[in-house]
Amino acid sequence: MKLLLILCLSTFYCLSVYALGGWTSGGGYAAKRGNTYYLYDFVEGQLYDNIYFNQQQTDQMQINKRLRSVMMPLGEEVVRLTNKKINEIYIMVPEFAEMLVKTIETYQWRTTEWQILAANDLGNTYGNPTSGNNIEKIPMVFRDDAKKVAWIVKDIWQKLSINQKLGTIFHEAIYAIMAGQLDYHTSEYARELNIYIFDSTFQYQSIEQFMGKLHLLGWNKNWLTYDEYIYFKSNDFAKECKTFNDQVETFISSTVQEYDKIYKKLDALRTTISRSKHFSSFHRTTDIIKASTLYINGVRYYYPSIDGTIIYHVIRYRTCKDTFDLRTMSKSNQKCQDEYKQPFAGKELSSLMNYIDQANQLIFKLNNPQFSEYCQLKNRYQESSLEIINRFATLQILN
Numbered sequence: 001m002k003l004l005l006i007l008c009l010s011t012f013y014c015l016s017v018y019a020l021g022g023w024t025s026g027g028g029y030a031a032k033r034g035n036t037y038y039l040y041d042f043v044e045g046q047l048y049d050n051i052y053f054n055q056q057q058t059d060q061m062q063i064n065k066r067l068r069s070v071m072m073p074l075g076e077e078v079v080r081l082t083n084k085k086i087n088e089i090y091i092m093v094p095e096f097a098e099m100l101v102k103t104i105e106t107y108q109w110r111t112t113e114w115q116i117l118a119a120n121d122l123g124n125t126y127g128n129p130t131s132g133n134n135i136e137k138i139p140m141v142f143r144d145d146a147k148k149v150a151w152i153v154k155d156i157w158q159k160l161s162i163n164q165k166l167g168t169i170f171h172e173a174i175y176a177i178m179a180g181q182l183d184y185h186t187s188e189y190a191r192e193l194n195i196y197i198f199d200s201t202f203q204y205q206s207i208e209q210f211m212g213k214l215h216l217l218g219w220n221k222n223w224l225t226y227d228e229y230i231y232f233k234s235n236d237f238a239k240e241c242k243t244f245n246d247q248v249e250t251f252i253s254s255t256v257q258e259y260d261k262i263y264k265k266l267d268a269l270r271t272t273i274s275r276s277k278h279f280s281s282f283h284r285t286t287d288i289i290k291a292s293t294l295y296i297n298g299v300r301y302y303y304p305s306i307d308g309t310i311i312y313h314v315i316r317y318r319t320c321k322d323t324f325d326l327r328t329m330s331k332s333n334q335k336c337q338d339e340y341k342q343p344f345a346g347k348e349l350s351s352l353m354n355y356i357d358q359a360n361q362l363i364f365k366l367n368n369p370q371f372s373e374y375c376q377l378k379n380r381y382q383e384s385s386l387e388i389i390n391r392f393a394t395l396q397i398l399n
Contacts, residue, residue, distance in 0.1 A: 028141030028171050028187075029122065030156045030164075037159040039167040040122075040137055045195030051163045052200045057084040060091065063101050071109045074152070074165070081166045089197065092207050094229035096214065103173045107143060111154035116142055122187060141172055170194050182218040189217045224370060232374040241375040248362060252385055253296060255355045255392055260301040262311065262344070262352060263291050269343045273317055280336060283316035294384070304391040311397050313349055316340045352397065359392035 029040035042048055064083055071079045082104070090097035116139050140156040143149070150172060157165065175190035184190070196202065196213055205213075211223045224232065231237055273279055291302040320336040344352075365371050366386060372378065 028139070028152075028168055028175075030138045030140045030160070032136040032138060037138075037156060037164065039160070039164045039171065041171055041191040041194045042164065042167055042198070043135060044191060045199065047195060047198060049161055049163050050200065051167060051198040052202055053081060053085045053166070053198070054088045054203070055084065057088045059083055060087050061097065061101070063087075066101060066105050070105050070107060071169075073111065074109050074157075074169075077162055078165050078169065081162065082169050085166065085170065085197070091226055092205075092210050093214065093223050094226055095224050099177050100170070100173050103176050104169065106176075107148050107150040109150050109152070109169075111157050112151045113154055114151070115153060115155075116140075141168065143172070143176070167194060167198055170197070178218070184218070193217055222369065228370070232370065237374065244362075244365060244375065245380065247358075248381065248385070248389070251355075251358055251362060252388055255359070256294065256296065256301045256303045256388065258351060258355060259291075259303050259392075262348065263302040265343055266311070266315070269315060269341060273315065273341065276319070278319040278321050280318040280320040283318065283338065294388075303388055304395055311352070311395060313344045313397055314340050314342050349397065352395075355392055356395050356397075359389050359395075362389050363393045 031038045031040040031043040033043065038048060042051065063086065064079075067079050067083055071082065086097050086100050089100065122137075138153075138156060140153040142151055144151065152168070157168075160168070171187070171190060171194045174193050175184075175187045178184040178190050178193075182189075193213070207225060214221075214223065270282075274282075292305040293300050293302055295301070316338060317340070318336055318338055320334040323333060323335050366377060366389070
């Protein structure tokens with residue numbers, strides 16, 4: 001974002017403006033064509049005053065109070081139509097609609113007597129603009145991010161039709177979202193999206209086409225459909241999320257303790273074998289099971305290490321005995337043979353395999369970005385807890 005230069009109308013205004021600080025451009029320009037003022041986006045996209053919104057759309061999101069609390073100084077009709085357009089978007093891509101509401105309610109929307117100079121954040125031209133046909137571009141919106149106020153130049157605002165005012169609000173909200181999430185510093189793509197949602201063809205766009213447009217403009221995100229969004233906001237999902245969290249907590253505790261017993265049993269057996277009279281070597285160097293440790297309620301437990309996610313349920317080793325030659329009455333060549341021991345009972349092995357299956361089921365949900373986001377999993381679990389689950393999910397039991 002670029003700092004705005006303020007055109008001071010008087011010494012009083014200069015002092016007032018510079019005292020505020022934190023000004024950022026909203027990229028919102030008016031376009032004066034003759035004696036008529038338009039939002040520059042709508043001239044650039046050749047919509048002018050022929051924009052589309054569904055007048056029959058109801059307030060399914062129940063956002064009227066939220067919008068009125070910050071937008072009423074701009075007029076009742078602006079609030080009403082903003083509500084309708086956001087709800088129209090809500091039934092297609094509800095997550096984006098919620099972004100718009102949250103962004104709009106971040107600011108107090110006000111008009112001002114001040115005039116501002118261009119911030120040079122228009123970026124490239126979109127579409128087939130008629131800027132050469134006696135079109136004058138006039139900056140009319142700037143945001144005070146420090147005080148959370150969106151200022152609109154009053155003299156221009158009063159000359160806009162209700163359609164242009166509606167487009168201005170959406171331009172500002174879209175640009176703020178893109179700047180915050182996609183790190184865009186010009187309004188080029190914000191204008192493109194604003195033109196898209198107000199074009200008459202928008203009423204015929206499918207949900208997939210709308211999501212595709214958002215993707216092309218920079219959002220590498222799997223957007224929720226309306227039904228998915230409603231489910232993630234439901235009591236049923238809240239219950240599913242709670243059940244999942246309970247499962248994770250139980251899993252970490254029980255599996256670590258189970259693995260601890262298996263690891264100690266393997267380690268003890270290996271020690272016994274290695275100390276036996278005729279022991280020569282283990283068949284596989286990987287039979288040496290590595291483990292990490294953690295503490296649960298002050299007790300140390302072992303769990304799979306990052307490079308030790310294999311358990312062998314059969315330990316193979318070699319024993320060698322010296323042979324005695326009666327003819328020469330001396331030692332001759334060693335006689336060696338491969339042996340094995342199976343440390344686990346069937347029940348122990350089944351229990352461990354069951355934990356591996358559980359871990360994979362948990363990982364599947366943990367890796368689901370939508371489930372993870374709406375269940376707020378990143379804020380709930382430490383990285384170490386998730387790593388424990390992942391190591392059990394990749395644990396292999398081999399012969």
